[in-house]
Amino acid sequence: MPDPDMPQRPTLDLDDLAARLKQWGRELGFQAIGITDTDLSTHERYLERWLEAGHHGEMDYMARHGTKRTRPEELVPGTLRVISARMDYLPPEVETTRTLGQPEKAYISRYALGRDYHKLIRKRLDRLARQLQAEIGPVGYRAFVDSAPVMERALAQKAGLGWFGKNAMLLDPKAGSLFFLGEIYTDLPLPVDPPFEREHCGSCSSCQTACPTDAIVDDKVIDSRRCISYLTIELHGSIPVEFRRAMGNRVYGCDDCQLFCPFTRFTRASHEPDFAPRHDLDRAALVDLFAWSESEFLKRTEGSPIRRIGYERWLRNLAIGLGNAPWSEEVEHALRARLAYPSDLVREHVRWALAEQRNKHAARIATA
Ligand code: B12
Ligand code: SF4
Ligand code: SF4
Numbered sequence: 001m002p003d004p005d006m007p008q009r010p011t012l013d014l015d016d017l018a019a020r021l022k023q024w025g026r027e028l029g030f031q032a033i034g035i036t037d038t039d040l041s042t043h044e045r046y047l048e049r050w051l052e053a054g055h056h057g058e059m060d061y062m063a064r065h066g067t068k069r070t071r072p073e074e075l076v077p078g079t080l081r082v083i084s085a086r087m088d089y090l091p092p093e094v095e096t097t098r099t100l101g102q103p104e105k106a107y108i109s110r111y112a113l114g115r116d117y118h119k120l121i122r123k124r125l126d127r128l129a130r131q132l133q134a135e136i137g138p139v140g141y142r143a144f145v146d147s148a149p150v151m152e153r154a155l156a157q158k159a160g161l162g163w164f165g166k167n168a169m170l171l172d173p174k175a176g177s178l179f180f181l182g183e184i185y186t187d188l189p190l191p192v193d194p195p196f197e198r199e200h201c202g203s204c205s206s207c208q209t210a211c212p213t214d215a216i217v218d219d220k221v222i223d224s225r226r227c228i229s230y231l232t233i234e235l236h237g238s239i240p241v242e243f244r245r246a247m248g249n250r251v252y253g254c255d256d257c258q259l260f261c262p263f264t265r266f267t268r269a270s271h272e273p274d275f276a277p278r279h280d281l282d283r284a285a286l287v288d289l290f291a292w293s294e295s296e297f298l299k300r301t302e303g304s305p306i307r308r309i310g311y312e313r314w315l316r317n318l319a320i321g322l323g324n325a326p327w328s329e330e331v332e333h334a335l336r337a338r339l340a341y342p343s344d345l346v347r348e349h350v351r352w353a354l355a356e357q358r359n360k361h362a363a364r365i366a367t368a
Pocket of ligand 1: 050062109111145147148149150152153154167168169170171177178179181182221222224227230234252253255
C-alpha cells in the first residue's frame with residue numbers, strides 16, 4: 001500500500017517515457033538504448049563456470065564481488081531496471097587489417113587510439129539520467145562503464161542490443177561489434193525490451209580460425225590467459241614465450257576476432273572527436289614508439305587508456321612486436337639500446353626479441 005505521507009510520483013506514461021529516453025540517448029550520441037530487468041541467473045552460471053575454469057587468469061576482480069556482479073540489486077539496492085547503451089568507436093579512415101599486415105608497424109586496438117572512453121560515456125549516461133530527472137523528478141540511478149562489477153554484455157543482450165557471437169562479443173547484425181557498452185541502474189519500473197534472441201553466427205567460425213593464440217576455447221568462451229588483450233593489458237609479469245610469436249605486432253589489445261568477423265563490414269564510423277587517433281597511434285612504427293622516453297610516454301598517453309599499463313609494460317609489449325618484425329639494423333639497434341634498461345621484465349623481453357632478430361638475420365644470410 002502506498003504511504004499517504006510520502007510524496008507520490010505523478011502518474012507516468014512509462015511507455016512514452018521509455019520511447020523518449022531512447023530518443024534522448026540518440027541525441028546524446030548513443031547508437032542504441034535498451035531496457036531490461038535484473039534477472040541474470042543464466043549468466044550467473046556461465047560466469048561461475050568461467051571462473052572455476054580459471055579463465056580469468058590474474059583478474060582477481062572478476063571473482064571478488066560474489067553475486068554483486070550478477071545481481072544488480074545487490075550492487076545498488078532498489079535497482080529494478082537496467083538501461084543499456086551502445087556507443088560505436090571506430091574512427092573514420094582508420095586502417096585495421098592493413099596495419100596488422102605491416103609487421104614493422106604497431107597494431108594498437110582500435111578502441112584505444114584516442115581518449116579514454118570511460119569518462120566520455122559515463123558523462124553522457126549521467127546527462128541521460130539527469131534528463132530523466134528533469135522530466136519526472138528524483139529517480140534513483142547509477143551509471144557504469146566497465147568500471148564496476150556489472151555484466152555488461154549479458155545486460156545488453158537481454159535489453160535487445162545484440163547477440164553473443166562465438167567470439168563472446170556482443171554483436172548487432174547491422175553494426176558489428178566495434179562498440180562500447182554502458183549502463184544506468186535505476187529504480188524506475190520502465191517497460192522492458194525483448195531480449196535479442198536470434199544468433200546470427202550460423203556455421204561461421206572465422207573468429208575462432210583468426211584468433212592468433214586459440215583463446216576462443218569454446219563457443220562464446222574466452223580463456224583470458226591465452227587472449228592477447230589480456231596478455232598485453234591485464235597481465236603484469238612476463239608474457240609466456242609460447243604466445244610471443246603469435247602476438248605479431250599487436251602491442252595493446254587485439255581486434256582479430258572482430259576484424260575477421262563478417263559482420264564487421266557493417267561497422268559505422270564514429271565521429272566522436274575523443275575517439276580520433278592521437279600521435280598517429282593508428283600507423284606508428286614500432287621503433288618510434290619504443291624510442292619514447294618515460295616522460296614522453298606519460299605526456300602522450302595522458303587521458304588515453306594506454307596509460308593504464310605504465311611505461312614498463314609498454315616497453316615489454318613493444319619489445320615483442322620488435323622481435324616479430326622483419327630483421328633490420330634499425331630494429332636490432334633499437335633493441336640493443338634497451339638491453340640495460342633498469343627493469344628485469346623489460347630486459348628479459350628485449351633479450352628474447354634480439355634472439356628472434358638474430359635468428360632471422362642468420363636465416364637471411366644463409367639463403368642469400
Ligand atoms: C574481463 C573483461 C575482459 C577480459 C576477458 C574477456 C571475456 N570474454 O570475458 C579480457 C581482458 C580478455 C577482455 C578482452 C576484450 N574486451 Co573486455 N571486458 C571484460 C569485462 C570487464 C568483463 C567481461 C565478463 O564479464 N567476463 C566474464 C565472462 C564469463 O563473460 P563473457 O565473456 O561476456 O561471457 C558471456 C558469454 O560467454 C555468455 N555465454 C556463455 N555461454 C553461453 C551460452 C549461450 C547459449 C548464451 C546465450 C550465452 C553464453 O555468458 C557469459 C556471461 O554473460 C567487460 C566489462 C564488463 N564489466 O562487463 C569488458 C568488455 C566485455 N570488453 C570489451 C572489449 C571491447 C574487449 C576487447 C575487444 C578489447 C580489445 N580490443 O582488446 C577484447 C575482446 C576479447 C573477447 N573476444 O571477449 C567490451 C565489449 C563490447 C562488445 N561489443 O561486446 C566490454 C563490454 C567493455 C565495454 N564497456 O564496452 N575483456
Ligand atoms: S582478442 Fe585476439 S586473442 Fe583475444 S580472443 Fe579475440 S582474437 Fe583471440
Ligand atoms: S566471426 Fe563468425 S562465428 Fe565469429 S562472431 Fe562473427 S559471425 Fe559469429
